[in-house]
Amino acid sequence: MVSIKDVARLAGTSFKTVSRVINDDPAVREETRGKVLKAIGELGYRPNSAARTMRSQRSGVIGFISDRVTTQPHAGDILRGAQQVADAHDKVLMVVNIDRDAGFCHRQRALDMLLERRVEGLLYACDYHREVELPREMGMVPSVLANGFAPEGEVPTFLPDEQRAAREITRLLLDQGHRRIAYLGLNPRLAAASLRLAGYRQVLEEAGIGVDEALIQPALVGVPDGDERSTVEGAIDALLASSPRPTAILCGQDSTAMQLYLALACRGLCVGRDLAVASFDDQRPISTFLTPGLTTMRLPHLEMGQQAMHCLLAGPQEPGIVRLPFVRVERQSHRVAGMPSHPPLSESAVTDGL
Incomplete structure (x- = not known):
């Protein structure tokens, strides 16, 4: 050697x-x-990283606790964003995937392994926006949380701004001339469910349209990780039976939008011709493979990973929540041929109010 x-x-x-x-x-x-660099080459x-660690008393390693992030294709961008920042700061990211179904001991072993390797900090990331109980030992080193929140708000936390995203996509539909906008919601047990619904309601109320409760239908019932049962078929029938019929349907997530496309096709209706559809998450390949392409709000997974890592490397920070904006991805599904156009609603008519 x-x-x-x-x-x-x-x-x-x-x-x-x-x-x-x-x-x-x-x-x-x-x-x-x-001369030295030439000789090295x-x-x-x-x-010798071990020798360097002994001299500097710093390992150069950041622990990444993946609460099923690495098993979810779209949520994996949290890891990618964190890795980009770690690389730029010459840090090694040590990733440990945990499964909360395996119980507390599995999570504890993962944390102990990282702490034994003298990680300089810990980034705990969740597969979807939800509450999480953080291990007490995370307080032993600087720690941050991404895509999840702790009930006591113990550490700096980075979350998607669900309510603002719902406001933005609902406003887009209004700007396209839609005034009868239905909403196919998320499983109500999800943290994002109430926030996205609240944003939808706010924009309609502030625009002076009001909310027709008959146009709000649940698309999924059950628990996030258990037996979810789709209710899209019944919800579609209820929406199409309303009078007047909605001209646009906002879906709580892209998988619901995919079901909606198929359900409408079975009824002889076509997205982009008979009504508009918009959604959340930008889950690929769903959003790009649908015809017409699905207009959706992309979750800021990459940005959450980047900003959480920047925060961690900046040194000790006060606990608090940072909500990151979604990215609006316009394709074709939010437009309907022949729909009368309206000028964009002014900020005086619809404000962010957050």
Whole structure:
């Protein structure tokens, strides 16, 4: 194994000079630095991270506790965002996936393993927006939470701004001329369910349209990780029977929108011709494979991972919640041919109010 002394011998310098070059000491002359870097390249030398840890008392490792994030394709962007920032700061991300169904002991073992490796901080990320009980040991090192919230708000927390996203997508439908906008909601046990519904209600009320309760239908009943039962078929029948019929349907998530497309087709109706559809999450390939393409609000998973990691690397922070905006992705489904256009609603008519 190539040692620092081997590099010094080839470069014609002392091993202390090599160490200064490795640690990017600006006092080293450029000519000497060039010789050392050339020797490092020729020998394929790699610094001993264990020795560096002993000298600096810092491991350079950040623990990433994945509460099923790595098993969910769209939520995996939280990990990607965190990795990008960690790489930019020369930190190693140690990822441990846990499964809350496996019980407390499984989670505790994962945390103990990370702490034993002297991680400099912990990022706990959830697969969807929900409440989570954080292990007490997370207080031993700087910690942040992404896509989940603790009941006591113990650590800095980064969440998707569900209510603001619902306001924005509902306003888009209004700007397209729709005034009868139905809502196919999420499972009410989900944290996002009440927030998205509240945003939908706010925009309609502030625009002076009011909310027709008959146009609000549940699309799923059950528990998030248990037996969910789709009620889309019955909800569609109820919406189509209302008078006048809605011209747009806002879905609580893209999988519901996919079911809606199919249910409408079975009834001889076509999205983009007979009514508009919009949704949340931008779950691929659903949103791109549907015809017409689904207009949806993309969850800020990447941004949550990035900002949570930035916060963690910035040092100790006060607990608090940061809500990150969704990204509106306009395709074709929110438009209906022949729908009378309306000028965009002014901020005086519909304000953010958050």
